[in-house]
Amino acid sequence: MSENRGLIAIVIVLLVALVGLVCVGIGAVVYCPQPGSMCQGLFGAPSNVSQNNPSQQPTAVQNQNQGQNQNPTQNQNPSQNQNSTAPTGNTLRLPGGSGLGGDPPTLDPALTSDVESATYIVEIYSGLVSFNKDLKIVPDLAEKWDVSNDGKTYTFTIRQNAKFHDGRPVTAQDVQYSLERAADPKTRSTVSPLYLGDIVGFNEKYTGQAKTISGIKVIDNYTIQIDIKQPISYFLAELAHPTAYVVDKFNVESGEQPWYLKPNGTGPYKLVQWDQGQLIVLEKNNDYYGDVKPSVDRVEMILGGGSGMTRYENGDLDAVRVSIADIERVSDTSNPLNKELDVEPQLSTGFLVFNTRKAPFDDPKVRMAFAMSIDTAKIAKVVYKDMVAPATGILPDKFPGFNPNLQGIKYDPEGAKKLLAESKYASGLPDIVWSTVGGGGAAGSDTQAIAEMLKENLGANISIEQTDWATYLSQINGTDVDFQMFDIGWSADYVDPHNFIGLLFRGGSPSNWSGYDNPEVNKLIDEASVEPSLEKRIEYYQQAEEKILQDAPVLPLTYGRDYWLTKPYVKGAFYPPLVIERLKYITLEK
Amino acid sequence: MAAYVVRRLLWLPVLLILISLVTFALGIYGPGDPVQVLMGLHTRPEIVDQVRKEYGFDQPFVIQYLNYVSNALRGNFGYSVVKFPGQSVSDLLAKRFPVTFQLNLVALAWSLPLGIALGIFSALKRKSWFDVFIRALVILGISLPVIGLQPVLTFAMARKHEFGTFSIGPFLPVGGWKGMFAPEVILPAFILGLGVLAVFTRQTRAAMIEVMTSDFIRTARAKGLKEWMVVGRHALRNALIPLVTIIGFTIAGLFAGSFIVEQFYGIPGVGSLAFDALTSREYYIIMAFTLIAATVYVLINLLIDILYAFVDPRIRYQ
Numbered sequence: 079m080s081e082n083r084g085l086i087a088i089v090i091v092l093l094v095a096l097v098g099l100v101c102v103g104i105g106a107v108v109y110c111p112q113p114g115s116m117c118q119g120l121f122g123a124p125s126n127v128s129q130n131n132p133s134q135q136p137t138a139v140q141n142q143n144q145g146q147n148q149n150p151t152q153n154q155n156p157s158q159n160q161n162s163t164a165p166t167g168n169t170l171r172l173p174g175g176s177g178l179g180g181d182p183p184t185l186d187p188a189l190t191s192d193v194e195s196a197t198y199i200v201e202i203y204s205g206l207v208s209f210n211k212d213l214k215i216v217p218d219l220a221e222k223w224d225v226s227n228d229g230k231t232y233t234f235t236i237r238q239n240a241k242f243h244d245g246r247p248v249t250a251q252d253v254q255y256s257l258e259r260a261a262d263p264k265t266r267s268t269v270s271p272l273y274l275g276d277i278v279g280f281n282e283k284y285t286g287q288a289k290t291i292s293g294i295k296v297i298d299n300y301t302i303q304i305d306i307k308q309p310i311s312y313f314l315a316e317l318a319h320p321t322a323y324v325v326d327k328f329n330v331e332s333g334e335q336p337w338y339l340k341p342n343g344t345g346p347y348k349l350v351q352w353d354q355g356q357l358i359v360l361e362k363n364n365d366y367y368g369d370v371k372p373s374v375d376r377v378e379m380i381l382g383g384g385s386g387m388t389r390y391e392n393g394d395l396d397a398v399r400v401s402i403a404d405i406e407r408v409s410d411t412s413n414p415l416n417k418e419l420d421v422e423p424q425l426s427t428g429f430l431v432f433n434t435r436k437a438p439f440d441d442p443k444v445r446m447a448f449a450m451s452i453d454t455a456k457i458a459k460v461v462y463k464d465m466v467a468p469a470t471g472i473l474p475d476k477f478p479g480f481n482p483n484l485q486g487i488k489y490d491p492e493g494a495k496k497l498l499a500e501s502k503y504a505s506g507l508p509d510i511v512w513s514t515v516g517g518g519g520a521a522g523s524d525t526q527a528i529a530e531m532l533k534e535n536l537g538a539n540i541s542i543e544q545t546d547w548a549t550y551l552s553q554i555n556g557t558d559v560d561f562q563m564f565d566i567g568w569s570a571d572y573v574d575p576h577n578f579i580g581l582l583f584r585g586g587s588p589s590n591w592s593g594y595d596n597p598e599v600n601k602l603i604d605e606a607s608v609e610p611s612l613e614k615r616i617e618y619y620q621q622a623e624e625k626i627l628q629d630a631p632v633l634p635l636t637y638g639r640d641y642w643l644t645k646p647y648v649k650g651a652f653y654p655p656l657v658i659e660r661l662k663y664i665t666l667e668k
Numbered sequence: 669m670a671a672y673v674v675r676r677l678l679w680l681p682v683l684l685i686l687i688s689l690v691t692f693a694l695g696i697y698g699p700g701d702p703v704q705v706l707m708g709l710h711t712r713p714e715i716v717d718q719v720r721k722e723y724g725f726d727q728p729f730v731i732q733y734l735n736y737v738s739n740a741l742r743g744n745f746g747y748s749v750v751k752f753p754g755q756s757v758s759d760l761l762a763k764r765f766p767v768t769f770q771l772n773l774v775a776l777a778w779s780l781p782l783g784i785a786l787g788i789f790s791a792l793k794r795k796s797w798f799d800v801f802i803r804a805l806v807i808l809g810i811s812l813p814v815i816g817l818q819p820v821l822t823f824a825m826a827r828k829h830e831f832g833t834f835s836i837g838p839f840l841p842v843g844g845w846k847g848m849f850a851p852e853v854i855l856p857a858f859i860l861g862l863g864v865l866a867v868f869t870r871q872t873r874a875a876m877i878e879v880m881t882s883d884f885i886r887t888a889r890a891k892g893l894k895e896w897m898v899v900g901r902h903a904l905r906n907a908l909i910p911l912v913t914i915i916g917f918t919i920a921g922l923f924a925g926s927f928i929v930e931q932f933y934g935i936p937g938v939g940s941l942a943f944d945a946l947t948s949r950e951y952y953i954i955m956a957f958t959l960i961a962a963t964v965y966v967l968i969n970l971l972i973d974i975l976y977a978f979v980d981p982r983i984r985y986q
Contacts (some may be wrong), residue, residue, distance in 0.1 A: 285718060571710065664957045
């Protein structure tokens with residue numbers, strides 16, 4: 079028998095067919111009770127949704143009861159599960175978090191360091207100030223504020239009509255408690271020093287030397303005063319980050335483990351249900367104090383990963399983030415989905431970093447030669463299928479301070495060869511190791527394409543070394559970066575050029591991966607960070623940016639883009655490059 | 669017998685100490701650090717130091733290890749740092765273990781009986797078309813990697829296939845976890861069970877063929893027993909004995925297998941938690957996972973040995 083290979087081959091083919099058929103069979107039987115599937119056509123009448131519910135169109139209140147009373151693991155009968163049928167009532171169904179699904183690591187504002195968590199937190203909680211749709215700072219819990227003449231003292235007046243979800247009014251003491259809590263070393267926040275570290279006395283509390291933050295004073299129940307060390311112009315932008323959001327002391331100290339499973343926030347939406355790995359349900363806060371009131375009654379965020387695109391096309395999701403595999407299909411204007419497509423810039427730039435402390439990149443001519451031999455436009459077009467835009471500078475397009483006159487570093491292989499010949503490595507380049515994040519196997523096609531360009535244009539001998547993310551971080555986060563050349567993507571934390579130019583290129587900054595240290599640039603950055611006039615500051619940053627590009631410690635490769643599909647009945651949806659409140663702007667027209 | 673069980677159980681703590689020492693050392697001395705992963709690119713050395721101090725990661729290895737052990741003995745297995753900051757490891761595992769258990773239960777429920785049944789028939793109809801067919805299935809089941817199977821099946825089952833105006837599917841919903849009776853479980857459980865099915869078919873077939881050619885079967889037939897009596901009462905009982913071992917190890921092994929499947933299908937079980945913990949260097953979760961896995965293996969091993977004494981009267985332990 080086993081000698082007869084042909085026979086076995088046929089059998090295997092048959093077998094695959096059988097396995098497929100069995101799956102189809104099981105699938106059809108199990109999936110059938112669910113309306114909207116193929117079974118309607120195949121098996122005649124769809125199962126009757128209204129059998130179990132007197133009303134075919136459940137209202138939000140019914141949905142709410144369903145969410146609260148039913149343990150979803152007991153809700154086995156798919157025909158009872160209206161959530162996965164065609165949209166009914168005023169319910170918006172979105173992929174979880176930033177569109178990737180999965181549980182948010184935390185709903186504790188003080189600990190939020192990731193986009194997934196922040197997406198929920200900005201809807202459930204609020205801060206003194208926040209970003210509006212145009213990414214401008216606007217009053218939130220604070221109705222107004224005064225800045226002292228020296229720019230170092232901010233006095234906030236808190237709205238008297240702002241309430242927690244449980245009805246308790248928000249006071250200056252709550253703001254103080256929240257900021258003190260974020261600074262408390264016991265809270266173990268890794269983000270609070272980044273955003274609140276400019277407050278006088280923050281570091282003393284964070285390192286356990288002081289019991290309170292000396293720079294925060296409660297004037298009366300609705301007035302709070304915050305002193306900062308230097309008159310930095312982006313302090314309000316820092317306060318708009320979740321770390322500075324207001325939490326309810328009684329909620330935090332309720333003893334529930336962890337407390338944020340039942341958050342008592344102040345935002346336009348409240349959390350009513352969180353089934354880990356399955357679903358997060360937000361409901362509108364009818365007492366919301368803001369000027370823009372939420373319209374959608376109920377928002378379901380689907381946490382299960384997997385094929386969002388399929389669910390969107392089947393009508394089980396109202397919006398979806400398009401992955402690179404589907405980009406070409408939805409970008410085709412003859413595809414009906416193309417009308418539902420939104421392409422939004424992200425505030426992120428991808429860089430190729432040359433470590434200026436390591437040979438041969440200690441010579442600016444070598445760095446420039448490398449930068450000039452890489453055709454970023456071609457990479458964006460061919461490798462990324464135009465899912466990203468070629469970078470022309472350090473600041474992403476659509477970022478305040480973006481300089482439209484910059485042309486990036488021009489692709490010029492001949493010029494690059496000449497520069498290399500003038501450098502101190504003219505006699506021969508040492509072997510170069512490019513470190514990149516990866517799990518083994520082939521390196522990314524972008525990495526391979528760039529390495530190939532460098533080899534072809536400069537004769538550089540480049541080997542690609544992959545490390546996992548944790549190891550990679552332990553290498554690049556430090557003053558003594560061992561990598562020679564590596565790639566990295568940076569996204570903005572707050573909308574200020576300082577977040578790119580200052581953090582990444584100021585000599586001595588912990589995120590200055592290339593080790594670049596130019597006194598002229600340092601001076602410009604220092605001047606810009608205390609300059610009150612936005613226009614002037616942008617001018618300083620643009621000058622610094624130009625100088626940095628001439629020295630080429632990095633090559634800006636790409637600007638990020640987000641691709642989203644939204645059903646036409648969802649009005650007012652937008653996909654901001656920063657995590658900001660957005661659900662309250664959405665209405666459903668069905 | 670009792671003395672034997674006690675002796676075996678006494679080895680468990682020794683084993684756990686050894687395993688925990690090695691795992692802990694790998695976590696502490698290996699590259700990468702949970703606090704660094706937590707901060708990502710937005711790092712500042714002084715913050716990393718401060719938070720490491722709060723977690724006690726700045727202590728020397730021995731102190732950290734002893735702290736861990738003394739806390740673990742009191743039921744505190746530490747806290748998550750990166751993925752679920754502040755949540756206790758025991759809570760996380762308690763929430764996720766039932767999911768993995770149910771998923772594996774479904775996988776076993778279809779594959780184990782089917783595997784044994786196919787093995788028996790395959791052995792009885794040896795060298796027939798059916799046998800060839802089953803053996804092909806076994807080869808397929810053993811050699812298909814989950815990583816290759818997953819995207820193919822998901823594509824075939826969970827997508828709407830359009831052929832001009834005509835379209836079929838999707839046949840199955842995928843992704844996430846809605847309990848063991850929801851259709852979302854079918855694809856992952858099918859993939860998980862495929863390997864089990866293959867192993868059991870193969871082992872049952874081999875065992876049955878061996879038993880069916882032995883003398884006592886010939887005797888039973890010579891006595892004039894009906895064929896189903898021969899197979900069911902005499903052959904099968906003896907053929908099942910070697911299977912006990914494999915059943916035990918398959919159950920233990922499935923938990924490791926659901927690592928990948930859980931990750932692919934976004935199932936919030938122990939496997940995906942362990943995967944996240946490994947990539948983000950969450951020592952405490954890795955430790956708990958390793959220790960639980962070690963304990964389960966040791967106990968199942970012991971259970972198998974005890975079961976042997978019951979199913980096979982020839983075996984005695986001193």
